[in-house]
Amino acid sequence: MDTGRKLKVALLGCGSVGSEVARMMTTHAEDLAARIGAPVELVGVAVRRAGRPRPGIPEELLTTDATALVKRGDLDIVIELIGGIEPARTLITTAFEHGASVVTGNKALLAEDGPGLYAAAAQHGADLYYEAAVAGAIPLVRPLRESLAGDRVERVLGIVNGTTNFILDKMDTSGAGYADALDEATALGYAEADPTADVEGFDAAAKAAILAGLAFHTRVGLDDVHREGITEVTAADLASAQRMGCTVKLLAICERSADGASVTARVHPAMIPLSHPLASVRGAYNAVFVKAAAAGQLMFYGAGAGGAPTASAVLGDLVAVARHRLGESNGPGESAYARLRVAPMGDVVTRYHISLDVADKPGVLAHVATVFARHDVSIDTVRQQGKDGEASLVVVTHRAPDSALQAVVAELRELDTVRDVASIMRVEGE
Amino acid sequence: MDTGRKLKVALLGCGSVGSEVARMMTTHAEDLAARIGAPVELVGVAVRRAGRPRPGIPEELLTTDATALVKRGDLDIVIELIGGIEPARTLITTAFEHGASVVTGNKALLAEDGPGLYAAAAQHGADLYYEAAVAGAIPLVRPLRESLAGDRVERVLGIVNGTTNFILDKMDTSGAGYADALDEATALGYAEADPTADVEGFDAAAKAAILAGLAFHTRVGLDDVHREGITEVTAADLASAQRMGCTVKLLAICERSADGASVTARVHPAMIPLSHPLASVRGAYNAVFVKAAAAGQLMFYGAGAGGAPTASAVLGDLVAVARHRLGESNGPGESAYARLRVAPMGDVVTRYHISLDVADKPGVLAHVATVFARHDVSIDTVRQQGKDGEASLVVVTHRAPDSALQAVVAELRELDTVRDVASIMRVEGE
Incomplete structure (x- = not known):
């Protein structure tokens, strides 16, 4: 190890994470x-807007020219915390071209073009580390x-988006509808002004793509991930889940098929039993x-x-990458x-919870049950509730391919005796 | 990377873990x-007794001469799974001297002489990896x-010994005494014929020493760990814990003091609230x-x-160390x-749950309370139960230094009105 050296670090982006990284680099110097074996020095911080006070960051380090910063040529490590696809991608590849390794928390970019980034890192003998991209401080990558x-x-199965977890948690405990729970999340700062990336499942899908790629040593892109957000989840769904001893969570699930030959990755709301440890994961955890x-x-x-x-995750990566710089080695690249074949959602084996509004007359259950049987979907439980000539029928299936379950739902919609398919939700975690 | 190479691996010990490592090296070849970038080849397996059938391991790989195996001179990696201090220590240092890196699961040896092993590894430019030494498959090291x-x-706080957790779990759920629960654990294979290392807390203490060293970048040896086993835990303690909405777990706790200047490491049974996630960790988990x-x-x-x-933990380390061999680099050494000063148990701030058998007459509580006050220990709750001229008094304290709590207990034992200090247990996890 070259112990006389000082490692030069540039930081791109100085929001809530970036400013904390800069602060900890000073206080934990x-x-x-x-721990590294040599000091690390913050030599530049690229920000979007100049002139704002940045407590704890010397003004002479600030620049709005991120491109010039990554082109300095003397950088050891670039920490990219801008997020999004561009200019982040170009800045990262430029950093590699100019001899630096990269630490990033950019899940969207990794899900969009992980292979491209890995290739650029490998071409220049650099490291690409991204523990911060999935599940914050939790060591997972x-x-x-x-x-x-x-x-x-x-299998990898989990709750990887705090915003949606907060909203579903709120709906579960207060009986609130989706819109009210979202409003509260926004007011408390848990949801962004434009919550699309969270509530439509894009953020969780990006993480699922990254996790599936790591877990199965197979390229899994954002387009390979089946994605459903939580905007269609209703207070009635939560109430229905509670009657089953369940709650609703937005899950990211990456699975290898039983024969080992294919994998799937998906993000969707699902009912899980209250006895499952994930059921008690609250708020933004x-x-x-x-x-x-x-x-x-x-x-x-x-x-x-x-x-x-x-x-914390960024700095853990910083230490690892810095050690590699000193030892002139590299951490793991793309694997x-x-x-493996990335199979479509139809191949996923899961269970459905289906609420139907039906005519309250004899023979309805027989009609409905026939549809399930025709698609080889076996029924676990049926609950009937009737009032005023209307009735509701709640069917929970055994495990079956999602394609079969979807075919059942499509046929149920066509039945004369079924007035409405009020809700469909998968059941997981058993 | 030298991609034409084949990495040579020797395995020392072929018990339940070793045989699984050998099996997986074949099936996962x-x-x-x-994942490594080059094949790994198992070139020798040192066993204590020759002539036993070892399914899946070619007989020509077996040897009873572990020393000759590690001295071959062409080994890249030695996996040590013999356990205990000697001959494991000598074999590991001999492996380093002959150019190999080492993967081990030997918690006793690491707690006894981690610094010596690290120094030997550093001297020879080798890796020392030991994820398997703490908490089995759980990535923790x-x-x-x-x-x-x-x-x-x-802080690091956890359940790191499955045998004692199984026994305490059994006592909790069945009301069994310690001896009966131990018998069941032995019959089911959860406890060894000589259970001392587990039930007296030696195994957990070794893990606490390793975890504290890693967490605080400070040498913490086995002697630095305050250790109490579970042999004195009674059915009455469990019943008392249940009345408090708690259960009893053997905890390993490593803490940095509030001022950051010292650390403590300890292993002892403690009551924890049922609402704490550790309370629901069952059996051998x-x-x-x-x-x-x-x-x-x-x-x-x-x-x-x-x-x-x-x-699984051993093979994860094997991949990491093998990659370093190919890249001619090293992973982290001792840090x-x-x-930091390793402070004694008396400095630990904790809470006590104390059960006293007292005379059932007026003024007893005042006597008892005076003792607590004299040592500046504030009382959280007191519960009195009287019958037939005898009474029991259960006191739960607020947080106080263990030395003060011990002084309180010593004085209580001397009080005329206190017939017996029936049980003392720390309360943690709040």
């Missing part, structure tokens, strides 16, 4: 130097990429289960977002050798 | 090669050593909470022991720069 590297991951052939079931839990927790 | 390397760990300044509270959960889960 001695610890970081001791490193365990999947390294700790479980000798095992065979079968994240929790992820990883099931591997030899390790069995593992669970990781912690703060899924926020400035300080995410900064996509398995090239 | 292609995956391992792809790597998160502490790497993921949280940019943060400041404040392990769970560990890590609290860090920026990351906040993290939890790791999974199988704490067993052949396959522990082998003990912080040299």
